[in-house]
Amino acid sequence: MRHPDAPAPGKPLGVHYDQCFGCGDQPGGLGLIARAGEGVSVTAEFTVRSGHQGAPGLAHGGALAAALDETLGALNWLQRAITVTGRLETDFVRPVPVGTELHLEARVTAVHGRKVYCSATGRLGAPDGPVAVRAQALFIEVRVEHFIENGRAEEIDAALADPDQVKVARAFEVNP
Numbered sequence: 044m045r046h047p048d049a050p051a052p053g054k055p056l057g058v059h060y061d062q063c064f065g066c067g068d069q070p071g072g073l074g075l076i077a078r079a080g081e082g083v084s085v086t087a088e089f090t091v092r093s094g095h096q097g098a099p100g101l102a103h104g105g106a107l108a109a110a111l112d113e114t115l116g117a118l119n120w121l122q123r124a125i126t127v128t129g130r131l132e133t134d135f136v137r138p139v140p141v142g143t144e145l146h147l148e149a150r151v152t153a154v155h156g157r158k159v160y161c162s163a164t165g166r167l168g169a170p171d172g173p174v175a176v177r178a179q180a181l182f183i184e185v186r187v188e189h190f191i192e193n194g195r196a197e198e199i200d201a202a203l204a205d206p207d208q209v210k211v212a213r214a215f216e217v218n219p
């Protein structure tokens with residue numbers, strides 16, 4: 044279910060953590076930008092840069108999987124629940140050249156207890172461009188303690204000391 048406080052369709056979704064490889068402002072990261080869609084869906088764009096190559100001039104499959112993973116993770120904003128990837132199955136349908144803007148779309152397909160089933164596609168060059176990658180995924184709902192107990196102390200201490208980061212974590216928590 045789309046949470047009643049979910050951002051309106053078209054609204055840009057923020058960065059959930061500024062050092063995130065997917066959505067943070069990191070020199071080696073993906074720089075992925077996501078927006079809320081209709082229902083429990085999101086759209087996002089990711090431009091493949093030279094640092095994302097596997098074969099000459101082509102995106103690395105792991106970078107494409109990361110872009111799908113990050114887009115699926117952005118569904119958290121619409122559910123206002125913290126979920127992490129349990130399983131991610133990826134189909135690589137077409138090669139993706141460096142310089143391509145990949146247009147991604149992800150949606151929740153079913154929820155059972157803590158399990159959130161979702162799927163995503165990435166298209167070449169335009170929202171209606173040819174499909175290059177597809178994913179089926181299972182995300183699992185966790186509490187904020189998942190990060191506090193498992194993350195390296197250095198980053199967790201810094202995150203807990205940052206009011207903006209705590210605000211983001213709280214926004215996802217059903218019972219903060």
Ligand SMILES: CCCCCCCC/C=C\CCCCCCCC(=O)SCCNC(=O)CCNC(=O)[C@H](O)C(C)(C)COP(=O)(O)OP(=O)(O)OC[C@H]1O[C@@H](n2cnc3c(N)ncnc32)[C@H](O)[C@@H]1OP(=O)(O)O
Nearest residue numbers: 059112113116127128129130183185190202203208209212
């Ligand atoms: C203030 C400080 C803190 C700041 C916080 C900032 C806010 C953060 C906000 C938002 C963050 C979002 C980040 C998005 C980034 C993109 C997404 C990623 O890349 S996430 C990273 C990659 N993923 C992992 O690192 C998970 C590692 N795995 C685990 O930790 C555990 O395995 C976990 C939590 C996923 C499940 O462990 P269990 O012990 O809680 O639960 P069990 O009982 O094992 O599973 C629950 C159900 O799910 C099924 N399940 C689990 N894994 C499965 C799998 N791989 N395949 C099929 N089913 C699976 C199980 O069979 C079970 O099902 P049945 O309830 O019995 O029906």
